[in-house]
Amino acid sequence: xxxxxxxxxxxxxxxxxxxxxxxxxxxxxxxxxxxxxxxxxxxxxxxxxxxxxxxxxxxxxxxxxxxxxxxxxxxxxxxxxxxxxxxxxxxxxxxxxxxxxxxxxxxxxxxxxxxxxxxxxxxxxxxxxxxxxxxxxxxxxxxxxxxxxxxxxxxxxxxxxxxxxxxxxxxxxxxxxxxxxxxxxxxxxxx
Amino acid sequence: xxxxxxxxxxxxxxxxxxxxxxxxxxxxxxxxxxxxxxxxxxxxxxxxxxxxxxxxxxxxxxxxxxxxxxxxxxxxxxxxxxxxxxxxxxxxxxxxxxxxxxxxxxxxxxxxxxxxxxxxxxxxxxxxxxxxxxxxxxxxxxxxxxxxxxxxxxxxxxxxxxxxxxxxxxxxxxxxxxxxxxxxxxxxxxxxxxxxxxxxxxx
Numbered sequence: 001x002x003x004x005x006x007x008x009x010x011x012x013x014x015x016x017x018x019x020x021x022x023x024x025x026x027x028x029x030x031x032x033x034x035x036x037x038x039x040x041x042x043x044x045x046x047x048x049x050x051x052x053x054x055x056x057x058x059x060x061x062x063x064x065x066x067x068x069x070x071x072x073x074x075x076x077x078x079x080x081x082x083x084x085x086x087x088x089x090x091x092x093x094x095x096x097x098x099x100x101x102x103x104x105x106x107x108x109x110x111x112x113x114x115x116x117x118x119x120x121x122x123x124x125x126x127x128x129x130x131x132x133x134x135x136x137x138x139x140x141x142x143x144x145x146x147x148x149x150x151x152x153x154x155x156x157x158x159x160x161x162x163x164x165x166x167x168x169x170x171x172x173x174x175x176x177x178x179x180x181x182x183x184x185x186x187x188x189x190x191x
Numbered sequence: 192x193x194x195x196x197x198x199x200x201x202x203x204x205x206x207x208x209x210x211x212x213x214x215x216x217x218x219x220x221x222x223x224x225x226x227x228x229x230x231x232x233x234x235x236x237x238x239x240x241x242x243x244x245x246x247x248x249x250x251x252x253x254x255x256x257x258x259x260x261x262x263x264x265x266x267x268x269x270x271x272x273x274x275x276x277x278x279x280x281x282x283x284x285x286x287x288x289x290x291x292x293x294x295x296x297x298x299x300x301x302x303x304x305x306x307x308x309x310x311x312x313x314x315x316x317x318x319x320x321x322x323x324x325x326x327x328x329x330x331x332x333x334x335x336x337x338x339x340x341x342x343x344x345x346x347x348x349x350x351x352x353x354x355x356x357x358x359x360x361x362x363x364x365x366x367x368x369x370x371x372x373x374x375x376x377x378x379x380x381x382x383x384x385x386x387x388x389x390x391x392x393x394x
Contacts, residue, residue, distance in 0.1 A: 019369055021222040025302065028215070073277070073296045074270040081263060113219050113300040120293045163381070165388065169215055170381035177373030184368065 010138030017146040018180040023114035037151035045140025052136025055119035204326025211334035212383040217303040222372040231339030239328030241272045250312040250320035
């Protein structure tokens, strides 16, 4: 039950993009077409799941036993950077079509603040290993949901008559604001 | 190498290349911690500290960093200063540190800082990098101040905790919530673009 709550909260209530403002760069940059939005969302979900597992192991087996938890920031960021590199090589070997589909988005994930926040949050909230992984999958899917919704709206927006100055990031942020407003409606779902 | 005069090197960060309004960098903290002026200011200061010191270090040791591992080296340098800022806030300003929460460690992945190292400090002298970092930080702090002032005044009727609106004022709670942040920044970006377009048509 606890796990279901973590999962649903991560997707709908505490959505990384619309509640914590994380991953805004890809959210605005890669949301012009639905296809690329789906690829980006899946790439982030993939890396988030692995990061959640690996950072938990590093945190609980190395940093906490050695009382080095002030090194969390440095070690998490290094873990993420090397992990993305590894995942990239791995996917290229195992499944070239998937690698083609993800393209440039894969390396860009290193600088995605959502991934780093995920590792920090899981350690801050003292999640168990399973909870961390569920939190990772849920947060990734939440990001995917938000970016796909955004891409769908923006494809329609191309046809709309938007004032010159609002074009691009301006209108995208206002749309995101209205989406965030709608997502606030989920906040009463789980106590 | 940059060929701008020292003055231009500083002022470009305020408007022409303002990290938030013109380059759209570092939007996560800009949106997340601007619900009160004190938070916006603290975040702006912490980010400036990290940016200035990282630029100093990167520009002074740029000759010794092999270009294959430069991004990783920058990240480690930045992460070191972020840890310093994080511990400092936690030790001397516990309430602020608490309300900023995990957003202080998140300065590591703020694209403004890494972007300046890659685009400027790794190619320019120590002095110029310092001026550039000072200008960019001022631009960032200004943006944070503007956004948090609008949100705090409309959302609570206060500025830095002092009441500025009369008793007739009904606070717009939505300004303190995530949607208020998105919408305010969207409108400010449009305003900045509009001012830029007007300025161009006068020239």
